[in-house]
Amino acid sequence: MSHAYLIEIEQDTVGLIVREAEGYRFYATRRSLSALQSNLFCTATEARDAIMALQDRPEAKQSSMTPLHRAAAAE
Numbered sequence: 001m002s003h004a005y006l007i008e009i010e011q012d013t014v015g016l017i018v019r020e021a022e023g024y025r026f027y028a029t030r031r032s033l034s035a036l037q038s039n040l041f042c043t044a045t046e047a048r049d050a051i052m053a054l055q056d057r058p059e060a061k062q063s064s065m066t067p068l069h070r071a072a073a074a075e
Contacts, residue, residue, distance in 0.1 A: 002066040005044050007051060010015070014055070017047045027052065 003019040007026075015028040015036075023040045026033075026047050033054060041047040048065055 005048075005065040006068055007048060008064045008066065009052070009055060010063075014051060016068075017041075017044045019044070 005017040007015045014030045015026055017024050017026050023042050024044045024047050026036050027037050028034055045065045
């Protein structure tokens with residue numbers, strides 16, 4: 001399971017979802033999503049759905065949640 005996801009809508013990066021002890025926190029990279037900035041969600045999918053609902057762009061039907069993986073520590 002990933003600890004962070006890059007969120008894109010129609011290949012436009014709109015923010016990051018980061019897993020924390022209490023849930024998944026959203027960090028917006030677009031001013032249009034500032035209402036969700038730092039909101040806490042139960043799941044990453046719930047966060048993505050809230051982002052899509054707030055964007056309300058009918059033409060933007062494609063979204064992606066790309067897991068961000070930490071680089072393995074050099075030994």
